[in-house]
Amino acid sequence: MRIPSLWFAAGLIAAAPAVAQTIPPPVSRGALLYDTHCIACHTKQMHWRDNRVATDWFSLRRQVQSWQDSAGLGWSDGDITEVARHLNESIYRFAPGGTTLSMAPVRLVMPTRPVRPVR
Secondary structure (H helix, E strand, O other): OHHHHHHHHHHHHHHHHHHHHHOOOOOOHHHHHHHHHOOOOOOHHHHHOOOOOOOOHHHHHHHHHHHHHHHOOOOOHHHHHHHHHHHHHHHHOOOOOHHHHOOOOOOOOOOOOOOOOOO
């Protein structure tokens, strides 16, 4: 009786990578907020138009702030950042700026000569 159990367990282990590949990644909070409150009016065509207002990370975040104010959504600063991050990652691809979105690794510059201690 133990051998069929072992074969069944081995089959489950072998199938695990295939099952893991079919699970979609979790949806971000920004994507959920955007899909719930914005997508009805703001289609992708709006973001791709030639005369778009958002030209960098900061103007994109200002636009999200402005539209949520107009709609009376009462989003927190974090919610606004998350929606702007979602739009930036999925559509705009602006260079991250400021401390709000910057997830770029910090580049440390080492001195070329020894540093004397301050007395």
